Amino acid sequence: MWQLRKRQPGARRLGSSERTVDVSPILDAFVTGAVMSVAVAGRGKYYLLDMGSEKYGDCILCVFGAKTILIDGGHRGDYEGQSGFDSIPEQLSQILGQKPPFKISLLVVTHCHADHIGSLPQMVTNGDLVPEWALVADEKLGFGRTKDGRGQDNFDAASDAVQRVVAALREEPRDDMSDAELDQFLEDAVTQEQRYKDMLSALEKNGSRLVRYGRDDTAELVKKFAITGMTILGPTQDHLVLCAETIAKYTKDAVDAVTRAISSDAALSERDVYRRLSGVGTISDLADRVGKGAALNDQSITLRFGPASDYVLLAGDMQFAQPEVPGLDGEMTKLLAKVNSSGPYKFIKLTHHSSYNGLDEDILNAWSATKLFAHTGGQNDPDHPDPGSLDLLKKNRARLSLMFARTDRNGIITVDTREGFIVSRGRLNDFTENQRGSGGGGGDVPRPQVRVTESRIKGAYGTVEIIAHLPVQPVKVTVTIDVEPTGSPATLAGPPQPAISGGAPGPSLCQAQSSPVDPRTGGVLASGRKLPKLLFVTSRSALARNVGSAADTALGMIRKAGHVLVDVRDPSKPAAEVRANLNSSISGVVVVGGYDVLPSQRLDVLTSSMRSDLGARTREDDDNFIVWSDGFYGEAKGDGMPDLPVSRIPDGNSGDLLLTALTAGGANIPNQRYGIRNSARPFADKIWNGIAGAAALLVSGPTKASGVIPGNVRAQYVYFMLHGSNMDTARFWGEVPGLVEAFNVSRVPDACDGVVFAGCCWGALTVEQIASSYSGGPLKQRSLENSIALKMLAAGVTAFVGCTGTHYSPDATAAFAGGPMHAAFWQHLIGKKQPPALALFNARIDYLSGMPHHQTDLFDQAIERKILKEFTCLGLGW
Amino acid sequence: MDTKRSSSTQAVKQMSPKEIAEKAMPGWKAVTSEAISDAQESVKADAQLPSLEELRKKYLGKSASDAPNLEESEEATKTTEVVTLQSGHLKRKVGVNTQKGVVTWRQG
Numbered sequence: 001m002w003q004l005r006k007r008q009p010g011a012r013r014l015g016s017s018e019r020t021v022d023v024s025p026i027l028d029a030f031v032t033g034a035v036m037s038v039a040v041a042g043r044g045k046y047y048l049l050d051m052g053s054e055k056y057g058d059c060i061l062c063v064f065g066a067k068t069i070l071i072d073g074g075h076r077g078d079y080e081g082q083s084g085f086d087s088i089p090e091q092l093s094q095i096l097g098q099k100p101p102f103k104i105s106l107l108v109v110t111h112c113h114a115d116h117i118g119s120l121p122q123m124v125t126n127g128d129l130v131p132e133w134a135l136v137a138d139e140k141l142g143f144g145r146t147k148d149g150r151g152q153d154n155f156d157a158a159s160d161a162v163q164r165v166v167a168a169l170r171e172e173p174r175d176d177m178s179d180a181e182l183d184q185f186l187e188d189a190v191t192q193e194q195r196y197k198d199m200l201s202a203l204e205k206n207g208s209r210l211v212r213y214g215r216d217d218t219a220e221l222v223k224k225f226a227i228t229g230m231t232i233l234g235p236t237q238d239h240l241v242l243c244a245e246t247i248a249k250y251t252k253d254a255v256d257a258v259t260r261a262i263s264s265d266a267a268l269s270e271r272d273v274y275r276r277l278s279g280v281g282t283i284s285d286l287a288d289r290v291g292k293g294a295a296l297n298d299q300s301i302t303l304r305f306g307p308a309s310d311y312v313l314l315a316g317d318m319q320f321a322q323p324e325v326p327g328l329d330g331e332m333t334k335l336l337a338k339v340n341s342s343g344p345y346k347f348i349k350l351t352h353h354s355s356y357n358g359l360d361e362d363i364l365n366a367w368s369a370t371k372l373f374a375h376t377g378g379q380n381d382p383d384h385p386d387p388g389s390l391d392l393l394k395k396n397r398a399r400l401s402l403m404f405a406r407t408d409r410n411g412i413i414t415v416d417t418r419e420g421f422i423v424s425r426g427r428l429n430d431f432t433e434n435q436r437g438s439g440g441g442g443g444d445v446p447r448p449q450v451r452v453t454e455s456r457i458k459g460a461y462g463t464v465e466i467i468a469h470l471p472v473q474p475v476k477v478t479v480t481i482d483v484e485p486t487g488s489p490a491t492l493a494g495p496p497q498p499a500i501s502g503g504a505p506g507p508s509l510c511q512a513q514s515s516p517v518d519p520r521t522g523g524v525l526a527s528g529r530k531l532p533k534l535l536f537v538t539s540r541s542a543l544a545r546n547v548g549s550a551a552d553t554a555l556g557m558i559r560k561a562g563h564v565l566v567d568v569r570d571p572s573k574p575a576a577e578v579r580a581n582l583n584s585s586i587s588g589v590v591v592v593g594g595y596d597v598l599p600s601q602r603l604d605v606l607t608s609s610m611r612s613d614l615g616a617r618t619r620e621d622d623d624n625f626i627v628w629s630d631g632f633y634g635e636a637k638g639d640g641m642p643d644l645p646v647s648r649i650p651d652g653n654s655g656d657l658l659l660t661a662l663t664a665g666g667a668n669i670p671n672q673r674y675g676i677r678n679s680a681r682p683f684a685d686k687i688w689n690g691i692a693g694a695a696a697l698l699v700s701g702p703t704k705a706s707g708v709i710p711g712n713v714r715a716q717y718v719y720f721m722l723h724g725s726n727m728d729t730a731r732f733w734g735e736v737p738g739l740v741e742a743f744n745v746s747r748v749p750d751a752c753d754g755v756v757f758a759g760c761c762w763g764a765l766t767v768e769q770i771a772s773s774y775s776g777g778p779l780k781q782r783s784l785e786n787s788i789a790l791k792m793l794a795a796g797v798t799a800f801v802g803c804t805g806t807h808y809s810p811d812a813t814a815a816f817a818g819g820p821m822h823a824a825f826w827q828h829l830i831g832k833k834q835p836p837a838l839a840l841f842n843a844r845i846d847y848l849s850g851m852p853h854h855q856t857d858l859f860d861q862a863i864e865r866k867i868l869k870e871f872t873c874l875g876l877g878w
Numbered sequence: 879m880d881t882k883r884s885s886s887t888q889a890v891k892q893m894s895p896k897e898i899a900e901k902a903m904p905g906w907k908a909v910t911s912e913a914i915s916d917a918q919e920s921v922k923a924d925a926q927l928p929s930l931e932e933l934r935k936k937y938l939g940k941s942a943s944d945a946p947n948l949e950e951s952e953e954a955t956k957t958t959e960v961v962t963l964q965s966g967h968l969k970r971k972v973g974v975n976t977q978k979g980v981v982t983w984r985q986g
Contacts, residue, residue: 604923620960620971622985626923640928641936678986680903723968723986737905739966761986771923806971809984817983845937851930857958860973863983869927 041229041307045709046314046347046415049074049091050424051407052082054378056115056172056353059088060314061095062305064228065707068096070131071108071303071314073120075378076188082378088119089128091412097710097749100128106225107131107208110300110316112142113293114171114192121199124206131208133221137299138212139200141240143193144247151248154255161262164190165274166254170247172293175278182271213301214240229311231304233338235318239298239331246295246325294324297352302335304342310417313339313348322357336363344369346417353377354385354406364392368400372420374413375406379434387433394431404429414671414712419696422671422712523659525561527666531878532587535564537578537633539571542597543651543658546781550655554592554662574598575632582636582644588837588878589633591648592658594781595767600648600804602771603629605865610858617859621806622726625862626772627870628765628804634841645841647799647877650766652784657794664798664876667753674712675719676700676742678734683814684721684759687822691717692830700734700742708742710749717755717830718797721809721822724760726770730786732760745784745791752795755836757802757825759809759818764789764802764872771804789874799836799875801825807870808863816853816860820846821867837877844868895959895974902981903972906963958982 044064051057051074059074074088081087089100096102100123107129110116123129145151155166167189168174174185204210211221218232235243254277261273268276300316320339323332348367351358354375373393375385385406393404403420405413411424421428525531536558544551558565566581568574578589591598604611606625611618618625634642649661673693677684679701688697693715700722722732722742734742758764766787768780784790789800808817824846828839847868852861893901896908927933934940958973973983 601924602922604926607926607929617960620962622971629925632925639936640925641933680984681986723970725968727967733968735905735965737903737965739905739968806985809986811980811982848930848933849938856955857973858956859958859960860983863973865927865930 041305042227043306043310043417044228044312046305046312047095047709047711048349048374048376048405048407048413048415049088050085050411051075051376051378052078052085053380054078054082054115055174055176055381056113056384057118057378057407058110058116058316058353058376059091059118060349060376061092062228062314063095063707063709064305065704067106067225067228068102068104069106069108069225069228069230070102070104070129072110072116072316073118073123075115075118076122077119079119079122089123093750094714095412095709095711097713097747099750101130102128103130103132105132106221107134107136107203108301108303109134109136111137111296112139112192112196112299113296113317114188116316117192117196117199121195124199125202127206130206131203133209133211133224134200134203135211135213135218135221135301136200136203137301138214138240139193139197141214141244142196142247142296142299144244144249144251152251155251158255158259159262160190161270162255162258165258165262165270165277166251167192168274169254169258169278170251170293170296173278175275179271182274186270186274229304229306231342233302233304233315233342234335235299235302236331236335239328239335242328242331243295243299243325246328250295294319294357297357298323298325298328298332300351302339304339304345306346306417309346311343311345312415312417313343313345315339315349315351317352317358319352319355319357320363321360324357336366340366343367346370347372347374347415349373350375350385350389353381354389355383356386356388359386359389359392361392364396364400371400371402372415372417373402373404374415374421375404375408377406377408379408381408382434384434390431390433397429397431404431406430408434412711414709416696420694422695424671523557523663525557525563525662526876526878527663529665531561531563533563533585534878535566535578535581535586535589536592537566537568537574537581537589537598538592539597540567542571543593546593546597546651546653547655547658550658553655554658557659557662558592568598571598575635575638578633579636579638582634586644588645588647588835588841590837590876590878591630591633591646592651593648594650594652595628595779596781597651598633599779600628600630600771601632602626602774603631603869605869606862610862610865614858614862618862620859621862621866623770623805623866624772625866626805627866628767628771628872629869630872631869642841645837645873645877647837647873647875649793649875650781650790652766652781652787652790652794654784654790654794657784657790660796661793661875664793664796665753667751667796669714669716669753671695671712671715673717673719674715675717675721676703676708676732676734677719677721678723678742680735680737681721681759681809682812683810683819684719684822686812686814687721687819687826688719690823690826690830691719693717701736701740703734703742705731705741705744705747708747710747713747714749714752715754717826718757718792719822719826720756720758720760720763722758722760724758724763724803724807726762726765728786729762729765729782729788730791732758732763732788743788745786745788748788748791748795750795752792752797754797755829756789756792756797756800757822758789758800759807759822760802761806762803763807764800764874765804766790766874793875797875799873799877801836801840801871801873803870804872805866805870808867816855817863818867820850820853821871825871835878836875837873840871840873840877844871893979895961895976898974898979899961899963899972899981903963903984906965906970909962909964909969 042064044062047061049059054075057074058072060071062069078088092102093099164186168186171189211218258273297317297319300318302315302318305312320336348370350373377384405421405423405428409426409430414422568577604626630646630648631642634644634646636643651658673691673695675688676698679699720732722734724732731744732742733739766782784794792800810817810819824843825839828834828842852864855861900908957975957977959976960971961974963970970985972981975982
């Protein structure tokens with residue numbers, strides 16, 4: 001056995017005299033791992049990124065308001081992204097709502113394994129990741145070297161082939177790989193140390209404050225991140241050094257063993273040698289032969305975050321249950337005791353990919369106060385989560401009331417210590433084991449195969465035909481197709497000019513042709529979803545003035561999908577011409593363009609007698625009870641009462657917005673619901689109960705726009721019940737009391753989908769003027785940057801349903817004013833699965849049936865009439 | 879206890895609509911309502927929403943007698959006092975039920 005002899009700086013040596021590696025120079029520079037805590041800390045959000053199909057992998061983003069902390073970087077291949085999965089930069093973009101470079105507050109590298117360092121060297125050296133601070137595993141300790149870089153002499157002197165195999169043997173075992181995968185793995189392993197050192201150099205060069213754990217003082221760093229509650233629980237200096245010694249010894253033994261193996265049979269490839277030696281016990285007397293890579297795992301920086309009420313434990317791959325490093329048991333016992341006494345924790349990321357050596361029954365019992373546990377790792381891994389760990393969690397689920405999420409089944413996991421998990425796919429509490437070669441889909445579902453059988457360009461719109469071979473069992477498959485045009489300019493020419501006509505007959509159910517998205521054609525209407533037959537109305541010339549050539553692209557898309565398209569000859573008087581094209585086969589009207597393309601109506605929601613009876617009281621309403629309304633486009637008889645749902649795609653002077661809105665829908669949306677309400681609008685809780693999903697309705701305050709994670713807003717159903725203003729439609733506010741900015745355009749994700757319903761004053765006002773103050777002349781559309789509604793349409797939502805005037809909220813009963821309208825909309829959209837335009841149309845009828853909802857004062861009844869008409873459906877709406 | 883409750887109720891009833899509104903909405907201050915501009919007051923709308931009866935008849939197939947509640951009828955009463963409040967740059971109206979002494983609805 002290898003053991004430390006003496007705990008004195010300058011005198012430490014490894015093992016026996018025959019196998020001594022002097023690491024004493026390291027110790028001189030070591031400082032004790034600081035264990036500091038802070039009195040006041042914020043409650044953060046934690047995002048466990050999707051590790052794809054590849055074995056192992058950890059990457060966690062922690063967000064504490066403006067402070068962002070990235071812990072580890074998954075696999076090396078996650079920089080580009082594994083087939084069928086988003087890369088780490090893409091996932092970070094989704095969560096942070098911005099594109100690289102990501103300027104984060106702190107980067108943490110827990111230890112020097114490839115599935116944790118992963119994509120970080122490329123991200124840093126390419127400038128995609130710019131951390132202000134970096135707390136990193138020390139490169140000398142992590143690769144078993146002395147302070148001067150020595151300690152691996154026989155490794156450094158070995159042949160390239162030997163180095164490749166030995167470096168791979170230091171990693172987590174990967175003997176399951178194909179030949180090609182293993183070749184890449186060997187190459188990655190042997191270059192990892194140098195790439196890691198290059199990354200640290202790049203960090204320093206780029207101005208990051210680098211703190212090497214175990215070498216540098218951490219006090220200033222901990223103080224700097226006091227708001228996150230970050231506490232470094234360990235490991236201690238002795239713990240780290242003991243592991244470093246073990247790594248050094250393992251490397252030396254492995255060099256000997258690999259050299260012998262290669263010498264014994266020249267026909268053996270590096271792959272063969274790796275596979276032979278990676279088996280248990282094949283290298284005699286290896287220090288950590290039981291758990292490969294144990295010594296590196298046990299160097300994991302162990303962190304606690306959050307305030308005392310919401311502690312979170314993130315400890316990398318620390319093998320709490322079985323250290324598997326000779327002589328480390330005592331140190332590990334002390335560390336575990338410190339971890340346990342530093343709890344209880346609201347959330348714990350299970351260490352070492354939920355391995356048997358990270359968790360056992362005693363540890364789980366010590367963590368019995370914790371309700372949220374999560375596993376990180378890729379799908380194609382039958383050993384992780386360890387079947388025993390899964391069984392342990394499953395057996396104790398009811399007793400401990402615990403919840404379990406796992407990145408291999410749930411994709412990106414969002415952890416909120418109060419609200420629980422939000423996952424991007426799958427179900428929670430899935431305790432099933434991964435099967436070998438199953439791709440981790442669960443059970444014995446064979447891995448779906450997708451084969452491209454034909455690829456050709458047809459006509460002006462290129463088509464690629466794909467045949468997908470899928471198993472019979474229920475399985476969800478996401479096929480990502482990137483089409484790179486390679487044809488001649490003639491082949492790739494834009495669509496033919498639309499020959500717009502009124503009322504061209506067509507099928508009652510239309511489906512766009514399934515062609516790939518081509519930026520030159522603008523894509524396919526509704527992304528190819530089946531739509532009922534719709535009447536699209538616009539003024540082509542006015543639309544072209546606003547968005548240029550995108551107008552013809554848009555109209556070509558509509559016509560190609562088989563819908564009726566009317567180019568209104570006199571945009572100032574569109575009603576009669578539109579009405580002439582309405583017939584029983586039409587299910588709805590979509591107005592294409594802003595109010596300056598085809599006008600909206602200034603609708604007086606009061607009858608003459610009501611206005612007379614109310615007299616001066618009408619002035620108490622900021623809109624004088626006159627709101628913008630598009631309902632008249634759906635009137636078959638011109639009686640002021642629409643017969644069909646109407647939606648409008650305001651162009652916002654943006655061709656991108658127009659084309660994105662027309663192609664909306666059909667995306668894979670990670671979250672089911674997202675919502676924020678004003679703290680003084682408790683009625684919204686009742687509405688929220690009718691919206692499918694597990695996420696809690698955020699309340700503002702305390703929720704502030706600066707704390708909103710755009711990636712979370714990318715949900716199927718989004719609900720806002722906040723203050724709005726006609727003077728600034730780029731923001732919504734909550735109350736603390738007093739106003740607090742709860743949401744703004746900068747929080748809208750780059751890519752979005754789903755349906756938004758906003759009970760906010762003027763939330764859907766897309767022009768500068770309110771209806772009651774408009775007295776003719778040019779109408780000025782708002783821009784994407786000063787309208788949340790337009791920004792969300794540009795991001796891809798199918799509909800933004802909101803108010804063109806001031807909104808009125810009821811008391812907590814939700815029984816009058818906006819309450820019944822909100823509830824009816826979601827009921828039709830979700831409960832009856834109606835498209836948003838139709839859901840709003842039917843919600844109005846439901847609302848009408850209850851009017852005036854027991855209101856006896858005439859002003860209150862006027863409010864009800866306003867609520868009935870002021871909601872409008874922006875976007876395709878179908 | 880009964881005496882206290884009685885005096886408390888009496889105190890609430892004696893509060894003005896502005897006081898009731900301010901008490902119900904911490905962080906907001908009652909202000910004088912700004913009159914709608916003349917232009918806004920005199921503007922002509924493009925269309926007018928039909929009466930409740932006409933709407934019910936078209937969408938619900940019901941006559942006025944089927945109406946669940948009142949509108950535009952003699953029984954409509956003035957029980958709501960509108961109060962304008964301000965917090966920061968936002969002004970909002972609330973409806974105070976003068977009979978019950980409570981805020982019934984809030985703008986926004």
